[in-house]
Amino acid sequence: VKKVEAIIKPFKLDEVKEALHEVGVSGITVTEAKGFGRQKGHTELYRGAEYVVDFLPKVKLEIVVPDAQAERVVEAIAGASQTGRIGDGKIFVSTIDTALRIRTGEKDEAAI
Amino acid sequence: VKKVEAIIKPFKLDEVKEALHEVGVSGITVTEAKGFGRQKGHTELYRGAEYVVDFLPKVKLEIVVPDAQAERVVEAIAGASQTGRIGDGKIFVSTIDTALRIRTGEKDEAAI
Amino acid sequence: VKKVEAIIKPFKLDEVKEALHEVGVSGITVTEAKGFGRQKGHTELYRGAEYVVDFLPKVKLEIVVPDAQAERVVEAIAGASQTGRIGDGKIFVSTIDTALRIRTGEKDEAAI
Ligand SMILES: Nc1ncnc2c1ncn2[C@@H]1O[C@H](COP(=O)(O)OP(=O)(O)OP(=O)(O)O)[C@@H](O)[C@H]1O
Ligand SMILES: Nc1ncnc2c1ncn2[C@@H]1O[C@H](COP(=O)(O)OP(=O)(O)OP(=O)(O)O)[C@@H](O)[C@H]1O
Ligand SMILES: Nc1ncnc2c1ncn2[C@@H]1O[C@H](COP(=O)(O)OP(=O)(O)OP(=O)(O)O)[C@@H](O)[C@H]1O
Ligand SMILES: [Mg+2]
Ligand SMILES: [Mg+2]
Ligand SMILES: [Mg+2]
Numbered sequence: 001v002k003k004v005e006a007i008i009k010p011f012k013l014d015e016v017k018e019a020l021h022e023v024g025v026s027g028i029t030v031t032e033a034k035g036f037g038r039q040k041g042h043t044e045l046y047r048g049a050e051y052v053v054d055f056l057p058k059v060k061l062e063i064v065v066p067d068a069q070a071e072r073v074v075e076a077i078a079g080a081s082q083t084g085r086i087g088d089g090k091i092f093v094s095t096i097d098t099a100l101r102i103r104t105g106e107k108d109e110a111a112i
Numbered sequence: 113v114k115k116v117e118a119i120i121k122p123f124k125l126d127e128v129k130e131a132l133h134e135v136g137v138s139g140i141t142v143t144e145a146k147g148f149g150r151q152k153g154h155t156e157l158y159r160g161a162e163y164v165v166d167f168l169p170k171v172k173l174e175i176v177v178p179d180a181q182a183e184r185v186v187e188a189i190a191g192a193s194q195t196g197r198i199g200d201g202k203i204f205v206s207t208i209d210t211a212l213r214i215r216t217g218e219k220d221e222a223a224i
Numbered sequence: 225v226k227k228v229e230a231i232i233k234p235f236k237l238d239e240v241k242e243a244l245h246e247v248g249v250s251g252i253t254v255t256e257a258k259g260f261g262r263q264k265g266h267t268e269l270y271r272g273a274e275y276v277v278d279f280l281p282k283v284k285l286e287i288v289v290p291d292a293q294a295e296r297v298v299e300a301i302a303g304a305s306q307t308g309r310i311g312d313g314k315i316f317v318s319t320i321d322t323a324l325r326i327r328t329g330e331k332d333e334a335a336i
């Protein structure tokens with residue numbers, strides 16, 4: 001089981017959600033965050049205006065999926081969130097040891 | 113060292129906190145989140161009303177514990193947060209390479 | 225690739241950010257959180273006043289870095305966030321399988 005974490009521009013959340021739905025993702029957790037990447041001191045576009053990049057609002061997605069689905073999920077997020085401009089975001093994949101669906105008691109791939 | 117992550121219904125936070133206290137957990141981090149599981153387009157109960165499930169408010173708990181305690185912690189969270197209704201939540205366990213308690217400099221199991 | 229996660233006192237965010245900048249960190253994600261450590265039922269100082277520690281506001285930092293940089297990053301955070309008082313925080317290091325920079329398609333260490 002893998003966890004795909006993505007930090008993206010907030011206005012891209014809907015498009016990414018649709019792209020994830022199309023590759024069969026059945027669960028997503030979203031957190032409001034703020035962050036910066038490499039352009040500290042330079043400018044990034046936010047809501048049509050240029051900001052000197054300190055912390056900008058971002059959205060963090062977490063999607064836990066079977067190993068076999070992880071790459072497709074990464075591609076779906078990257079495809080839907082790419083604008084070609086700085087600040088498009090990052091995707092990190094890590095390993096989950098065990099997963100549990102609380103209502104049913106199902107475990108691991110069956111729990112997702 | 114393991115990290116137990118749980119996404120639960122917000123109104124269950126107090127009960128889960130008590131259950132964790134009873135199994136000897138000494139630290140918890142909580143984040144507000146929103147999410148959905150498998151019922152996209154169906155309904156989930158929230159504050160007594162039915163909502164078509166898009167994103168619903170959830171609470172994310174993170175608890176870092178010694179390996180030997182992880183299973184008991186998962187069981188405590190599952191026991192306290194289960195209502196039997198859809199949307200009860202998910203628990204994910206992963207591995208932490210190193211832990212540090214900033215004030216004392218203690219590491220790994222001693223740091224928790 | 226490693227993920228360094230730190231839960232610190234909110235008023236320390238600026239100092240920690242500067243310390244991270246000095247060790248060459250090029251990206252940070254920050255989330256508001258609340259938490260408690262070992263002093264449940266005892267008191268912790270927050271904004272100059274003493275609180276019985278239930279949940280107190282904390283800030284969670286996530287910094288993804290090449291393996292070789294992880295230890296320096298942990299030391300930078302610990303150095304800048306330590307006050308010597310209870311509640312200084314925790315740092316957890318874990319392993320990231322793959323990283324992607326969405327705009328450029330770069331992967332792993334090149335993506336950070
Ligand atoms: N190394 C990192 N660790 C943790 N979070 C990061 C890291 N790099 C970026 N982020 C998060 O991702 C968000 C978007 O990063 P961003 O896309 O600006 O990365 P970048 O490397 O500067 O790429 P670009 O040159 O395309 O802007 C940041 O605001 C931050 O929240
Ligand atoms: N695969 C997943 N990846 C990330 N987060 C998830 C995943 N599945 C569920 N979640 C998170 O957990 C919350 C609760 O999920 P939920 O309990 O509805 O899962 P479910 O599989 O639909 O089970 P049930 O049928 O009992 O509702 C979601 O709102 C979401 O935040
Ligand atoms: N085991 C843990 N798992 C998850 N989060 C933790 C854990 N321990 C601490 N935290 C988070 O870190 C924050 C700060 O913890 P804190 O520094 O009070 O730890 P402590 O062990 O009580 O050390 P001290 O005695 O110096 O206060 C907590 O509010 C919580 O958000
Ligand atoms: Mg950038
Ligand atoms: Mg559900
Ligand atoms: Mg404490």
